[in-house]
Amino acid sequence: xxxxxxxxxxYHNPDAFDCTDETQxxxxxxxxxxxxxxxxxxxxxxxxxxxxxxxxxxxxQQYLQDVNCPFGGPERQEALDWLLGLAVRYEYGDNxxxxxxxxxxxxxxxxxxxxxxxxxxxxxxILKIQRHDDYLVMLKAIRIxxxxxxxxEAIAKASQNKEGIPVALDKHILGFDTGDxxxxxxxxxxxxxxxxxxxxxxxxxxxxxxxxxxxxxxxxTDHRLGKVGR
Numbered sequence: 001x002x003x004x005x006x007x008x009x010x011y012h013n014p015d016a017f018d019c020t021d022e023t024q025x026x027x028x029x030x031x032x033x034x035x036x037x038x039x040x041x042x043x044x045x046x047x048x049x050x051x052x053x054x055x056x057x058x059x060x061q062q063y064l065q066d067v068n069c070p071f072g073g074p075e076r077q078e079a080l081d082w083l084l085g086l087a088v089r090y091e092y093g094d095n096x097x098x099x100x101x102x103x104x105x106x107x108x109x110x111x112x113x114x115x116x117x118x119x120x121x122x123x124x125x126i127l128k129i130q131r132h133d134d135y136l137v138m139l140k141a142i143r144i145x146x147x148x149x150x151x152x153e154a155i156a157k158a159s160q161n162k163e164g165i166p167v168a169l170d171k172h173i174l175g176f177d178t179g180d181x182x183x184x185x186x187x188x189x190x191x192x193x194x195x196x197x198x199x200x201x202x203x204x205x206x207x208x209x210x211x212x213x214x215x216x217x218x219x220x221t222d223h224r225l226g227k228v229g230r
Contacts, residue, residue: 004115005084009036009091019077026051029060029083036087039067070126078125081118167192 006014011031018024030049033040040048040063047059061073067086071079120135123142132138169188178184 002084005088009087032083032087036090078122082122
């Protein structure tokens with residue numbers, strides 16, 4: 001599942017790489033740090049380079065934390081995929097050319113490929129989205145979150161300071177009774193939030209109507225043509 005990225009980074013014998021082999025895995029991590037990521041100074045890489053050491057897992061875990069990897073040591077495949085992605089970004093920036101990306105995109109990546117699934121899982125973990133057995137469901141959840149929370153409009157709206165207005169719930173009639181005071185209060189809050197959303201929707205509709213009217217209800221007279229209109 002890592003072949004394309006390893007190939008793009010000119011890793012030796014990427015086709016034979018086995019993530020489950022402890023020695024290969026450790027050597028790959030050290031190679032990424034030494035050749036591509038270079039987060040540590042050379043003199044600070046000793047613990048990570050000491051591959052046979054029983055303390056290597058601790059050094060590896062510390063390394064993941066230092067590079068701000070969202071995955072921990074036990075999540076081996078996800079962490080390695082994330083590190084490979086980081087190395088690709090650094091390599092692309094260092095070279096100032098698209099050779100790495102061209103290598104990664106040289107062949108189609110089907111949606112059911114292991115590396116695509118791993119990418120979805122990694123992105124979901126970064127965005128703190130609950131995992132699901134169907135990765136396509138997770139992909140849909142990622143799209144919704146990005147549209148609603150991370151779009152330019154959503155960020156601009158969230159950055160606006162809004163002062164809340166105190167509301168006395170006992171002055172608003174719910175219209176039904178759930179038999180539980182807490183549920184009744186929750187239902188009142190949900191209804192008020194829904195009304196607020198409807199008001200925002202009506203405001204946008206009014207703005208759209210005004211914009212359309214400004215176009216069609218303001219004809220221009222062209223005396224040279226002897227007619228009225230645009």
